[in-house]
Amino acid sequence: MRLLSVKICLLAVLATVSCGRGPGVDTDGDGLSDLQELLFGSDPAVVDTDHDGVPDGRDDNLFSPDPAIRLTASPAFQDEQQGRCVVVGIRAIDGRGFPVAGARVDLSWGLGDLQDVVTDESGFGNVTVCWPQGVDTKFMAKSRDLGGRHPEIQAELELSLHHLVVPGVNTSPWEGAGKIDGRLKVVALYRNRVGLLKPFQGASVHVGAEGVQIPFMTTGPEGVVDFVVPGLKGPVDVTVGAPGHRYVTYFRTEGSVISVILDPLDVISEDAVTGFGTISGKVKGFFGEGGGPKFPPGILITDPRTPVAIVQLAINGRPLSSMSMGGVLEEPSGTGIWEAIPSNMAVCQISSPDQKDCGEEGVFTLRNIPEGQHLVFALGGTVGDVVETVQDPYQLDFQPLALGISRVSVVAGAVTEVEILMNIDLSPESGETVDITVDDLPIDWKTGQRMPNALIMPVIDTGGEGFIFVSVDGSYNRGIRGPVKVRFPDSDHPEIKKLGLKLTNLAVGLAGRKAYLAGDPPGISTPVRPGVKAPAQINFDGPGTWLEIPRIEIPAPVPDGVSLDTVSEDVFDGTVTFRPVADYTTPDLYVLRLNYLTAAPRNTFCGDRESGLSCSLGGPRSHALWEMFVPPDMTTVTLPTFPPGFPTPYLGNPDPTPAASTSPHRFDADTIEVELSAYVLGADGKPFDYDDNFAYQDVNMHCTVVSQDSVAVRVK
Numbered sequence: 001m002r003l004l005s006v007k008i009c010l011l012a013v014l015a016t017v018s019c020g021r022g023p024g025v026d027t028d029g030d031g032l033s034d035l036q037e038l039l040f041g042s043d044p045a046v047v048d049t050d051h052d053g054v055p056d057g058r059d060d061n062l063f064s065p066d067p068a069i070r071l072t073a074s075p076a077f078q079d080e081q082q083g084r085c086v087v088v089g090i091r092a093i094d095g096r097g098f099p100v101a102g103a104r105v106d107l108s109w110g111l112g113d114l115q116d117v118v119t120d121e122s123g124f125g126n127v128t129v130c131w132p133q134g135v136d137t138k139f140m141a142k143s144r145d146l147g148g149r150h151p152e153i154q155a156e157l158e159l160s161l162h163h164l165v166v167p168g169v170n171t172s173p174w175e176g177a178g179k180i181d182g183r184l185k186v187v188a189l190y191r192n193r194v195g196l197l198k199p200f201q202g203a204s205v206h207v208g209a210e211g212v213q214i215p216f217m218t219t220g221p222e223g224v225v226d227f228v229v230p231g232l233k234g235p236v237d238v239t240v241g242a243p244g245h246r247y248v249t250y251f252r253t254e255g256s257v258i259s260v261i262l263d264p265l266d267v268i269s270e271d272a273v274t275g276f277g278t279i280s281g282k283v284k285g286f287f288g289e290g291g292g293p294k295f296p297p298g299i300l301i302t303d304p305r306t307p308v309a310i311v312q313l314a315i316n317g318r319p320l321s322s323m324s325m326g327g328v329l330e331e332p333s334g335t336g337i338w339e340a341i342p343s344n345m346a347v348c349q350i351s352s353p354d355q356k357d358c359g360e361e362g363v364f365t366l367r368n369i370p371e372g373q374h375l376v377f378a379l380g381g382t383v384g385d386v387v388e389t390v391q392d393p394y395q396l397d398f399q400p401l402a403l404g405i406s407r408v409s410v411v412a413g414a415v416t417e418v419e420i421l422m423n424i425d426l427s428p429e430s431g432e433t434v435d436i437t438v439d440d441l442p443i444d445w446k447t448g449q450r451m452p453n454a455l456i457m458p459v460i461d462t463g464g465e466g467f468i469f470v471s472v473d474g475s476y477n478r479g480i481r482g483p484v485k486v487r488f489p490d491s492d493h494p495e496i497k498k499l500g501l502k503l504t505n506l507a508v509g510l511a512g513r514k515a516y517l518a519g520d521p522p523g524i525s526t527p528v529r530p531g532v533k534a535p536a537q538i539n540f541d542g543p544g545t546w547l548e549i550p551r552i553e554i555p556a557p558v559p560d561g562v563s564l565d566t567v568s569e570d571v572f573d574g575t576v577t578f579r580p581v582a583d584y585t586t587p588d589l590y591v592l593r594l595n596y597l598t599a600a601p602r603n604t605f606c607g608d609r610e611s612g613l614s615c616s617l618g619g620p621r622s623h624a625l626w627e628m629f630v631p632p633d634m635t636t637v638t639l640p641t642f643p644p645g646f647p648t649p650y651l652g653n654p655d656p657t658p659a660a661s662t663s664p665h666r667f668d669a670d671t672i673e674v675e676l677s678a679y680v681l682g683a684d685g686k687p688f689d690y691d692d693n694f695a696y697q698d699v700n701m702h703c704t705v706v707s708q709d710s711v712a713v714r715v716k
Contacts, residue, residue, distance in 0.1 A: 031057015067094045067146035069105060069155040071139065074199040074222035075165035075173065075187055075259075082130035084161035087199050087222045088139055090117055090125040094147055099123025103143050109159065110137035126221040134162035165189065165197065168695035169255035175693045179254040180234040184227040187259040188219045188240055193372040193409075195316065195465055199223025200242070200262050204647050208237035208640055216646050234691075239640050244273035247626040247649045249640060255691040263317050266623035267654045268368050268598075275412020279366040283309040283346040283378045285402050285422030287356055292402035292425040297350040298382060305382040305399075309346040309422065311364040314375035314466030315459070319591070319699055320508060320528060321677045321706045322622060323457055324520050328472055329393065329617055330366065331601035340604045342617060343367070346378065371412040375465045378404040378420040379472075392515050393618055394453040396474040400426045403470065403489060405499060423495050426470060428485040432534035434458070434507060435483035438476050439541035441511040442525045442707075443583070445551050446560045451511040451525065453477050458486045461530075461701065463502030488534065504701070507532045509540035517615030517664065518603045519564045522675070522710040523549050528703045530684045543584040547707040550590075550676045551579040555713040564619050565599065565665035568713040572651075574639040576674055580632070581707065587678035588688045590630040591699065592637055595622040595673040596653040597712060599665035614664035622673055622710070625650060631690060651715050667712070675710035679703055 024033025027044050034044040042049040042056050049056055074087040092103040101121045107114040109129060117125035129139070142154040163173035165187060170177045174185075188203035200223045206216040207227055214232075217225040234254030241247035245262040264273040286307050288294035295307040310328065329342035341347060343365040348358035366376070383389060384397035402422035410416050425431065436458065441451040454476040459467040473484045488505045489496060496503060507529040513521045525547050527540045539545075551557070554577040555570035581587050597620045606615035626649050630637055642648065656669045681688035683704040688694065699706070 028056075030055040066150055067092070067100065067153055069141050069143060069146075069153055071141060071155050071157040072220075072222050072224065073139070073157060073159060074224055076134070076161045076163060077189075077198045078164060078196050079130055079198075080192075080194050080196060083132040084134050084164075085128055085130040086159055086161060087126055087128050088157065088159075089220050089222045090119065090127070090141055092119045092123045092125075092143060092146060100146055103146055105141050105143045107139075107141050109139045111135070124220070129159070131161055134160075136160050136162065165259050166695050166697075167197075167259045167261050168693070168698070169250065169253055169259075169690065170257050170692045171259060171695050174257040177256045179691065180232055180236065180256045182228065182230050182232050183256060184229075184232065184236070184238070185257045186219075186225050186227070186238060186240060187257070188223045188242075189259065189261050190245075191261065191263065191317070195373060197261065203240055203242045203262055206239045206640065206642055206646055208239075209233075216643060237640055239642070241626075241647060241649055243647050243650075246624045249626070249628040251629060251634065251637070252631050253629075253691060255694070261317070261696065263624075264370065265625065265650070265654065266370070274370040274372070276368045276370055277410040277412050278415045279369055279374075279376060279408055279410060279418060280415050281364065281418040281420065282358075283311065283348075283362050283364060283380065283404065283420050283422065285378075285380060285404060286348040286350065286358060286362065290402065290404065290421045290423030292422055293427045293430065295348070295350060295380070295401060296382065297352060297355070299349050299351060300347060305384050307348045307350055307380070308383050308398075309348075309362070309364070309378040309380040309404075309420075310398075310472070311344045311346060311366065311376065311378045311420065312469075313366065313369065314377065314462060314468050316375070316466030318624075319677065319706070320459070320467065320506075320703070321524070321526055321699075321708045323459075323469075323508070323510065323526070324512065324524060324619060327618070327621065328469075331617065332604065369410045371410050373407055373409050375462060375468070376406050376408045376418070376420065377468045378422055379426075379468075379470065380404070380422045381426075392518055393520055394455065394474050394477045394512065394515050396455075396472055397478065398472050398474075400471045400487070402426055403468075405468065405495065405501075407499070424489050424493055426487045426489070428487050431487050431490075433485040433487050434505070434532050434534050434536045434538060435485055436507050436509065436538045437481075437483045437541055438509045438511070439481060439539075440543075440545075442546035442548055444513060444523065444549060446513075446523070446557075452514045453512045453520075455510040455512070456484045456486070457508045457510055458488070459506050459508055460488060461504040461506060463504070465501070467506075467700070483537065488532075504530060505532045506530045506701075507538040507540075509545075511546060513560070516561060516564060518606060519600055519616040519619040519664075521564055521619060522708070525549060525705065525707040527705040528683065528700075530701055530703075545705065546584060547587065547678060547680060547705045548581055548583040549707050550581055550678050550709045552674065552676055552709060552711055553577045553579060555674055555711055557709075557711050563664065564616070565597075565667060565712065567671060568711050570713060572672065572674065572713040572715045575636065576676070577636045578676055580635050581678040585680055587632055588681045589632060589679045589690065589699075590634070591677045591679065592628040592630055593622075593624055593673075593675040593677070594626040594628075594651060595624050595675055595710075596655065597622060597665075597667045597671065597673050598655055599657045599661060599663035599667060602662040602664060614662075616664050620665055620667070622675060623655075625672065629690075668714075670714045671712055672715055673710050673712050675708060677706055677708040679706045
């Protein structure tokens with residue numbers, strides 16, 4: 001019903017003028033007489049008074065809303081060249097809400113003029129504005145010729161470049177945003193080539209709410225979508241994903257702002273979102289040329305100890321629960337005796353105290369490194385009995401002496417040559433230490449016995465570029481029960497300051513299952529003490545320290561003491577069921593990860609695959625496909641069902657084991673890993689609240705203990 005016309009018609013009747021579209025002079029020929037237009041308030045000389053594309057005589061609403069410019073903004077992010085930035089989205093719409101293509105919009109902000117934009121066929125445009133430091137200001141937009149009664153349409157938006165977004169639930173700059181109440185904001189981010197977080201365009205967001213059908217949305221240049229649904233309340237399930245990237249789901253969250261990082265899949269294939277390259281080079285500092293200690297003499301095999309450096313990438317974008325020996329050593333690449341030496345272990349044989357150089361030794365190679373900037377470190381020290389260590393990684397006898405750190409830019413398809421100088425002294429004898437003890441390991445539900453192996457793997461958080469481990473000590477497994485003395489780098493060391501790193505020390509222990517043919521199987525319990533400072537004593541040795549290993553029931557676990565590529569007898573149908581963890585405490589959160597697996601390299605000190613004696617150098621490596629946060633009262637997780645058009649998460653192995661591989665493991669294209677981690681959070685003085693100020697990094701930086709188990713399974 002044309003309510004406005006009816007109301008005005010009553011007035012017209014009083015004036016003895018026939019109501020309706022009809023008699024009288026009609027100057028503009030729009031179907032309304034001039035007298036009617038006078039009474040209605042429309043323009044008798046203009047066919048379409050409100051410029052909405054409908055002539056006045058056929059317009060149900062002669063004064064429909066004016067055209068408008070809608071402004072939205074991304075969270076602030078740091079740009080390596082321009083400082084703090086925000087992406088502002090501009091949308092031009094007509095009075096009916098339809099997009100206006102080709103509209104020229106004049107832009108400015110409180111800090112000066114900006115370049116104009118012209119809207120595309122969907123009525124959209126965007127501009128990135130930056131300032132050297134954090135600032136609050138006003139953004140302004142205006143446009144002409146959008147139609148409507150006003151020649152110029154304007155819009156304003158308050159901008160803040162002060163607070164960088166922190167991935168998580170109701171995190172900065174939205175702490176205290178409260179629970180979902182008719183509105184849910186979701187922010188998608190990605191790491192650029194140098195590791196800085198920026199808005200992710202093209203991420204699809206699905207919200208699952210009981211009794212409500214909510215169409216999924218896709219992020220624009222601002223990386224933000226706003227769901228405005230009257231009456232919407234939590235808890236809801238929020239999934240964010242994009243092809244070629246890891247998916248993220250928060251189950252049963254009530255926080256009104258969810259921020260996620262979408263990292264590219266770790267895919268070694270032609271269709272990878274990120275290309276891959278190689279880092280190769282030499283480690284120096286064995287002879288004290290970096291200012292650290294001079295390494296003692298040692299010859300491989302013949303001497304009790306040999307100088308080495310373990311070279312690795314900083315652990316970035318991965319949880320500490322993924323740390324194991326399988327991620328420390330890389331595939332060998334040498335010949336002869338060097339066939340058994342991991343390619344990332346630079347060996348420097350020193351025959352006498354007078355030797356000045358490693359000669360052709362001291363070299364390393366890191367393969368399949370994603371394109372971009374990485375923090376690479378060389379942890380130097382002496383290792384005892386290399387052969388025994390390679391046969392059983394938990395027997396590692398490594399004594400740290402020095403550390404070198406470099407930033408390295410990797411180009412896809414290319415080899416980047418670098419030289420890493422170990423110039424940070426880690427010798428326990430020359431500085432204060434944190435003494436770490438492990439004992440009274442947790443019970444393994446598979447055997448009913450205590451975990452047989454333990455490692456001390458202290459790390460430093462670099463303040464945004466990942467974790468660097470400063471020792472890998474398996475002395476517990478060699479019958480040594482005394483404390484391990486760990487020297488962390490000094491925060492005021494000139495090299496640390498030059499790199500601009502902000503260090504946080506974490507004491508980390510690890511209890512694991514018995515190695516199988518030199519490979520470490522899944523199933524670990526990992527206590528963490530963040531923020532430790534020397535001198536201090538950390539004791540990982542009692543019921544208050546460890547957390548029992550999660551027991552996954554569906555898919556069915558595999559027996560103990562079988563090949564590490566053994567898959568479950570169940571075919572994965574999207575449901576995971578597990579027993580609640582309760583010993584020695586109850587977790588605050590579970591994290592379910594679906595991964596694909598790559599085979600660990602063959603250990604050449606063992607036999608070949610055909611003989612049945614073939615063993616591996618560490619265990620298979622996990623590569624995340626989908627990460628899901630699960631409240632502690634859930635013990636069954638069923639993967640979300642998505643509506644038509646939502647990009648389906650990839651569940652498979654994009655890098656199956658090649659037929660020519662000499663590894664004892666085989667993972668086909670249909671094999672994935674179901675990994676479950678249980679977290680006790682709230683360490684270092686930060687309370688845990690799943691729905692408010694829960695940061696993704698809390699599972700590393702504010703964790704007291706995490707336990708993890710996994711099972712390989714085939715998908716339907």
